Amino acid sequence: MSQAVRTVACPTCGTAVRWEPASLYRPFCSERCKMIDLGEWANETYRVPAVEESPDSEVDPARYR
Template sequence: MTLTVNCPTCKAPVTWDDSFPERPFCSHRCRLIDLGAWAAEEHVIEGRADDEQDVFSEDLPER
């Protein structure tokens, strides 16, 4: 059984095997478009506003 998914960028069908090494994207171009969207903060992962402060503040010396 062959799994087929849609490219997250252009929605083209992608066979999930070695014939599409850029999977889940259909091409290197679509992969770069998606990367650019993350870099431009068009895609985000929701979280609390103070999550980042909690992660990095424990590495800092106390004032």
């Protein structure tokens, strides 16, 4: 019995990509799409939101357990 291979959409162009070891650039469909995405991060088009904390705010030790 063979399992169906999951497919995902390339984050850059939307092409269907098979999620398997043979798909070298997954989740991207190609090296080109991978490099376009990397360029977007390098140009700061994409950003991960962060919450700025004041330097003198107290740190809750339980947060890091």
